[in-house]
Amino acid sequence: MAAKTPSPTVVGQIDHHPPAKGWMDTKPEFKPGNFLYAAKASALETVGLPNPRDWSPTDDDWKLPADWKGIVREGMAERLQRFRSFKLFMDICVRCGACADKCHFFIGSGDPKNMPVLRAELIRSIYRGEMKTAGKILGKLAGGRKLTEDVIKEWFYYFFQCTECRRCSVFCPYGIDTAEITIIAREIINLLGCNIDWIASPVANCFMTGNHLGLKPHTFKENIEYLLDDIEEYVGVRIEPSFNRKGAEILFVTPSGDVFAEPGIFTLMGYLMLFEHIGLDYTWSTYASEGGNFGFFTSHEMMKRLNAKMYAESKRLGVKWILGGECGHMWRVVHQYMDTLNGPADWLEMPVSPLTGTRFENAASTKMVHITEFTADLIKNNKLKLDPSQNDHIIPTFHDSCNTSRGMGMLEEPRYVLNNVCNNFVDMAPQVTRENTFCCGSGSGLNAGEYLEMRFRGGLPRANAVKRVHEDHGVNMLSCVCAIDRAVFPALMDYWVPGVGVCGLSELVANALVMEGQGEREYNLRGEENPSYKPPAEEEAPAEAGEEGEE
């Protein structure tokens, strides 16, 4: 199915000089490895999206609706009225080029249309050519062009070659955010039925079953039960969490990627152990079994439709507040959109940690707390018994997820946690961390198998930064707080930086947790022998180390 990806040496030869031919005269070439499969008709039908049909981006005829031009014009006009961001970003760019070399897809591909400024010009040129007098009359001279099917193909190609990571907007003197432009461009081509399978199918699944993998209630529960068996085997503790339980204090929601695939499942085992360790009164939900929101990659409306179930379930179950797992775009949505979309959640209370009594004032309205904030607060208040030496064989670095960095600002909490559960944490360079962090290259729904070459290209800047700490400091683990990261980094690391593993933050927390009644921790959560394990004779030592780790 997917094309064979060329070797890193071949892919790494990238020319960043623009071609002689102007960008309006070039067309994208849909080649295996650089484009995404089209959304299936059935997926669009499930959620009632327009123009469901079977087609492929390599087809000449994309079977657009009869009045597709009118739909695009009207769609643009409507969004110009609804979003000041869109309207402003269409008008004020001065093309200074500060953003040009900030995009991971540009760095990894050299394609000039991956410069954020040009990605935006793809739609700005239509805005000018179709909606502005000067552009209508002067055309190209005024930076305008006419709407053609080739333009739609180009939009499809390049707006699904942007991960909405917002790195460009950090450097733009006016804060022009390509994510915002991409979100709206995708919304517009969705009106024509042009979406990708890896977004549309998860959306349909999420809508029907509650999670984007389409795990039905019993399967969701069973998957978690398998992990409970693993915990019992490797840690020696039997955990019995509850599902869909009314009257629990807290509803826990995490991306469903953590439920079924490595290394996400180890993160999930981490959550389970942490909650058991502190005796949290919480429940899982099979209905709100997805924090990730692929609707965000489709339209604002779809984002709202999929997000709604989290609040709805919290109301039905009668919980006090919601705790959210490690996920990137889930947190962009929760932090910046959820309360606006589906709030106010009046039936919930201001989140208070039942262990420390900390009131999460920063989540006073949304009533949803990030697991990393929650854990950092537990550690700060000495509520966890930790033995960081259990992670001594791991030299982790931390990948700041785009969304939690640039759409939230959670930078110190994960580092605080890391420094308390590991002894060897190494940060990457400031140019590539925190607000300057580089995307994994597969965010915003682009983590499809057929897109591997492009994903490796987009992930190159991140991988390159990891390579540096791998070579200089022996870093052997890339930790992160994002489910898509966990899903895509293993392949990316194998390709560019072999020898670096991938884990969620909560897995490292769980490794260091000293569970009540635990057995010998000879094996880690992955069932591998733990090199940092010390035989029982030194039993006393870890407990002390744990206390030292707490500040």
Added chain:
Amino acid sequence: MGFLFSLVAVLVLVGIALVGVGGLGLKVLFGVIIPYAAVLTFFAGLVYRVVDWARSPVPFRIPTTCGQEKSLPWIKPNKIDNPCSTGAVVLRMVFEVLTFRSLFRNMKLDYREGPKIRYSSEKFLWLFAMMFHWAFLVVILRHLRFFTEPIAMWQQTLEHLDGFLEFNLASYAIGLPTIQLSGLVLLGGVSLLLLRRIVVPSVRYISLAADWFPLFLITGICLTGIVSRYVVRLDVINVKELAMGLATLHPVVPEGISVWFYIHLFLVCVLFAYFPFSKLMHLGGVFLSPTRNLVNNSRAVRHVNPWSYPVKTHDYHEYEDDFREEMVEAGLPVEKSLEEAQAEKDAAQAPAAPETQETEEKREE
């Protein structure tokens, strides 16, 4: 194409003023009518554009956070780059507008075989932009002396500061007027920005006529201004008479003003009139940018979307209806037991087939 077109366009504009005033003597047109029209267009256009932007709401709170958020009390937030209050937003905007803070972050990609990727600090764009914009501001403020009588204290101070080089240069000796730094810095800034656009391949690639034109136009304004002041040695008294006439709405056209001045004035008029319809509106737009001017408190304080509308969701009851059997079998709690659900289903089906619903709908219509 855009480059040549813009250059020629500016030369044509110079030609128009040259012929209009120098050849045809249309001093009233170029000295009174066009300036009034341009200023009117500028202000009307500016207001129109800003109001037009402001009419589009900000449905979501989407600041780009460039530092630590305010979360737990013992974690120090970065108040400027991740503003947690209105005051912090004001601070962020002040730094953005006055010091181009975002541009100051700029770094350059250094891509080498390997691949080996490094990023080095790149401050040229920031430097050129600062030179250009600040010098432009000083020049504009300095020009206000033509429209005010008496000259205010701050204007005199500004001029002294701007002309501080006069002691260092032998301008007294050769009888030049005071050298004013701002004009030279402005010319330097605009030339460097122009040069950067020509020299850096990626920036040249993305440039449109709309990018070249203002650069050439402003270069033209600088050059004609400098020529008028230092070469032609314009009679400032006459110019002031014209300017005061315009300002007091009693326009007069004094004799003896060089055609250089009219070219200068005409180019300025074109800039004013062009401004609201161009990318130069970033002047107004920067204040409105939702990624910069919003507080990052969307979890603490609810942000309301004025055009929010209800949407179709798949609610829990539909979900339970889809999977009730599996849920019961897996030991998951359900709202309705299998029996209850079956009874309801039977009750719903018993009285009626789909026809009834349809006829009901018809009746309603």
